[in-house]
Amino acid sequence: MTAQPTEQKPEKRHAAPKKPAPANTYKPGPRAIARSVIKHVILVAAALIMIYPLLWMLVSSLRPTDVIFREPGLFLTTFEWSNYSEGWNALSHPFSHFLMNSAVVVLGCILGNLISCSMAAYAFARLDFKFKKIMFGLMLMTIMLPIHVIIVPQYIMFSQVGWVNTFLPIIVPKLLATDAFFIFLMVQFIRGIPKDMDEAARIDGAGHARIFLQVILPLMVPALATTAIFTFIWTWSDFFTSLIYLTDPEMYTVPVALRAFIDATGESNWGALFAMSIVTLLPVFIAFLIGQKFLVKGIATTGIK
Amino acid sequence: MSVAAEFQNLSKVKGGKRPYKDNKAGHLFLLPWTIGLFAITIGPMAMSLYLSFTDYNLLQAPEWIGFDNIVRMFSDDRLHNSLVVTMTYVLVGVPLQLIVALFIALILDRGMRGLAFYRSVFYLPSMLGSSVAIAVLWKQLFGTTGLVNQVLAMFGIEGMGWISNPDTALSTLILLHIWTFGSPMVIFLAGLRQIPHMYYEAASIDGATKVRQFFSITLPLLSPIIFFNLVLQIIGAFQNFTQAFIVSNGTGGPADSTMFFTLYLYQQGFKNFDMGYASAMAWLLVLIVGAFTAINFIASKYWVFYDD
Numbered sequence: 001m002t003a004q005p006t007e008q009k010p011e012k013r014h015a016a017p018k019k020p021a022p023a024n025t026y027k028p029g030p031r032a033i034a035r036s037v038i039k040h041v042i043l044v045a046a047a048l049i050m051i052y053p054l055l056w057m058l059v060s061s062l063r064p065t066d067v068i069f070r071e072p073g074l075f076l077t078t079f080e081w082s083n084y085s086e087g088w089n090a091l092s093h094p095f096s097h098f099l100m101n102s103a104v105v106v107l108g109c110i111l112g113n114l115i116s117c118s119m120a121a122y123a124f125a126r127l128d129f130k131f132k133k134i135m136f137g138l139m140l141m142t143i144m145l146p147i148h149v150i151i152v153p154q155y156i157m158f159s160q161v162g163w164v165n166t167f168l169p170i171i172v173p174k175l176l177a178t179d180a181f182f183i184f185l186m187v188q189f190i191r192g193i194p195k196d197m198d199e200a201a202r203i204d205g206a207g208h209a210r211i212f213l214q215v216i217l218p219l220m221v222p223a224l225a226t227t228a229i230f231t232f233i234w235t236w237s238d239f240f241t242s243l244i245y246l247t248d249p250e251m252y253t254v255p256v257a258l259r260a261f262i263d264a265t266g267e268s269n270w271g272a273l274f275a276m277s278i279v280t281l282l283p284v285f286i287a288f289l290i291g292q293k294f295l296v297k298g299i300a301t302t303g304i305k
Numbered sequence: 306m307s308v309a310a311e312f313q314n315l316s317k318v319k320g321g322k323r324p325y326k327d328n329k330a331g332h333l334f335l336l337p338w339t340i341g342l343f344a345i346t347i348g349p350m351a352m353s354l355y356l357s358f359t360d361y362n363l364l365q366a367p368e369w370i371g372f373d374n375i376v377r378m379f380s381d382d383r384l385h386n387s388l389v390v391t392m393t394y395v396l397v398g399v400p401l402q403l404i405v406a407l408f409i410a411l412i413l414d415r416g417m418r419g420l421a422f423y424r425s426v427f428y429l430p431s432m433l434g435s436s437v438a439i440a441v442l443w444k445q446l447f448g449t450t451g452l453v454n455q456v457l458a459m460f461g462i463e464g465m466g467w468i469s470n471p472d473t474a475l476s477t478l479i480l481l482h483i484w485t486f487g488s489p490m491v492i493f494l495a496g497l498r499q500i501p502h503m504y505y506e507a508a509s510i511d512g513a514t515k516v517r518q519f520f521s522i523t524l525p526l527l528s529p530i531i532f533f534n535l536v537l538q539i540i541g542a543f544q545n546f547t548q549a550f551i552v553s554n555g556t557g558g559p560a561d562s563t564m565f566f567t568l569y570l571y572q573q574g575f576k577n578f579d580m581g582y583a584s585a586m587a588w589l590l591v592l593i594v595g596a597f598t599a600i601n602f603i604a605s606k607y608w609v610f611y612d613d
Contacts, residue, residue, distance in 0.1 A: 039412050040419075046409065047426040050484065054433075056452055057442045068445075072455035116337035129331025137315050139338070142346055143308055144536075146544050146594055148567055149587040152356065152574050153349035156363065176341025183338070184308060208330040237436035239547040244575055255437040259551065262441065270445060277438035288432050292425060295432070299488050300495035302307065 061274035068270050080271060084279075087272035090261060092249050095279060098257035102236055105167050105253055109235045110228050112174030113182050117227060118220070120177050121186030122212045126198065142180045147240070155244060169245045170238075174231070182227045185302045189223035190216060226298035229291030233284050254280045307533040312602070357585035362578045374585035384586070386561050387569040388593075390475060394565065395542045395597075398482040403534055406486040410493035411523075424491065431487035439481075440551030444468060447477040468552060471562040478548055478563060489534040496530030497523070525610040532609045536601050543594050546571070566590060 028036070060068045062079050088095045123129070124136055158169040177183060197219070198211045206214070217224075239255040246252055252260060258280055261273060288295065325331070332339070357374055359367035378384055409427060413420055433439050446452045447467035454464025467473045500523065508518050524531075549557065549565040557564025557572070570590070574583030 036417075039417065043409075043412060043419075043423050047423060050430055051426055053442055053446055053452065054429075057445075069450040070455065072452055072459065116341075119334045119336075120338040123331045123334035127327035127331035127334065129325045129328045129335075132325075132331065133315065135335065135339075137312075138342060140308055140311055140315070142342070144540050144594070144598060145346070146540075146587070146590050148544065148570055149353055149591045150346060150349035152580050152584050152587060153352035154345065155575070156352075156580065157349065159363075173341065173345045175337065176345055177338035178341045178345050181308075184311075208327065208334070212334070233432055234435075237433075239435075239437050239550070240571075243550075244571075255547075258437045258441070262551070262554070267444075267448075273441060274445075277441050281433060281436065281438045284433055284436065285429075288429060292428075296424065296428070296491055299491045 057274050058278055061271065061278045063271060065269055065271040068274070083271035083275035086269070087261065087276040087279075090265060090272060090276075091257060093252075095257065095276060098252050098254050099279075101167075101252060102254040105170055105242075106232055106235045108167060108171035109174045110231045112171055113177075113179055113227055113231045114224055116175055116177035117179065117182040118186055118217065118224065119212070120183045121190055122208075122216055124183065125187045125190035126195075126211075126216070127208070139180050139183055142178070143184065151240075151244065158245065164245055165248045165251050166245075167251070170235075170241055179231070181302060182230070185226060185298055186220060186223045188301050189220050193219050222294060222297070225291065226294040229287055229294055230298060232287050232291075236280075236284055236287075307529075309533045309536050309602075310529065353584040353587055356581050357588050359581040361580040363580060364578075367581065370581070374582050377582065378585060378589065383561060383564065384566075384569060387557070387564045387566045390562065390564055391543060391545075391566040393475060394479060394482070394545065395539055398479040399535070399538045399542050401479070402483045402486045403489055403531070403538065405483055406490040406534070407493050407527075407531070409486070410490045410497060411519075413490075413494060414497045424494070427490055428487035431485035434481070434485035435547055437547060437551055440548045443477065443481050443548065444552050447473075469559055471560040474552070474559055474562045478545075478552065481548055482542065482545070489538060492530060492534055493527070496527050500526045528609045529611060532601070532605045536598060539597055539601070540594055543567075543590065543597075 055074055056072070059074050059076055060071075061083055062076055062081070063071065063083075064080050091098075120139070124132070124139070154169070155164075158164060163169050163172075173179075193216065198215050201211050201215050237255060238253075239259070242253045242256045243259070246256055249257075249260065258276055261276055265272065267273070356367060358369060358371060360370050360373070361367035413423055430439075444451075448454075449464075449466040449469065451464075451467075453467065457464045465473070467477050504522050504526075505518055508522060513521065544567055545565055546567040549563045549568050550571075553559075553563045553568075555568075555572075557568050566586070567590070570583050570586045573579045573586060
């Protein structure tokens, strides 16, 4: 069962046959209609339960804190924008500073993953070299390895080279292709690209660098987009590594800043806390909307996350 | 189709001796990864193995103490408790999440109206789920004056401090885990699409009921996907950290009821700077996750059905 990224036109497969049906056009009977109604009722109810907390948080971020504690509904009478301005300036730096920090980290990680993972994937999918099988096995293994087993020595290592409180401990591993699931995703994708393409280029005298850059890379844009969007969402939300490596408020990324915000104000100011939570979720939400198609495919083909 | 399937392939295929035509290029393209493997993964793993036999606080040189850390783990009640908490989370949370994911995927299957919309709505939480903001939201939802209690009050039920009560705190985190069922659901959907429709047509002509079709067609043909989801979700659930940290303010409270293994590891390593002990704990985690994965793979021979 190899789900190749190129062959997916799934929704259509089970739709009614295309050829014009003879006179007996299919009409759903009452039982089919009833079943479909029940389905939709279940789904709408489930969807509401799933989404309600998020909507409620959004609405609550615009309410005075004392109203949050007695209002389960979603109706807004007044807009309390002060939650946002208050939260924005509650820490030693305005929140925009942390957003920028996160943007730098995310950008670095995306670039790192795109470059190094695509190179590794090309090697695994198309090249023939010694130890390939062992290395591929090791690569798969690292997907399943808990980060905790390396975090202590990594921390010691990076602190000895003076990288604590810089973004390097977060970005450099991505430049070294440590996010193996993206390699796997790209390997799967490249396997789906017809080999004729690069063989033709090879006959024309192109070397591996050219085949990779001019034939394979342009064809694997969907896989690259998937990687970029996943990297964006995960790096943006990543709390653990930021918590460990970034202890200076100057360097805080968004998740650590949000956590510092809880520390600074306690939970007395839920309005502002929700407002800043919304600010940190918004980029993820936008990335989700833009990249949904890729995310679904990425999940379906490799099951990462 | 999946990492798990690739693993099974690896053990099947045997490579003989042959000339490697792209030897140099291959290793060049793999260079960043190879450096990463040694510098970021294998090197630190070896070091952490060494450190787990030492007493090391970052300030003085590591002092070799043999098996003391391991002996200490045997008598560390908080560690035992953190294992129980984590196991409960994994053994309750993962199956429940997968059941919900499969249930919704089954309803969503077969070219239904609004599929794309529903899929997005169900998938969204799993993309946001690991963020601090969602943990903050969860903390409020299940707090004494939180949304859950407000809704219960409308039905005249008096709520409680779900998160501040040691008996219910872990359950709320399990609920958060179930809430993120979207990504396994998407994998199930992809798997369901691969089952040829004619199997169901043939079965219904033979008079098989929907229930019978589910158990005789859907489940066996979906078993590789179920297995795959199970493996990855278990590995992921063992590593949960953010939610426990935020919900308990880093303490694992109340009464250590949300003290996940990873949270305890963090406290030992990065709060107490007890790096030797933290390393030993990390290796225990690897062993446990490895054992679970191995059991999964072995057990899969008896229930996972490959039609090739």
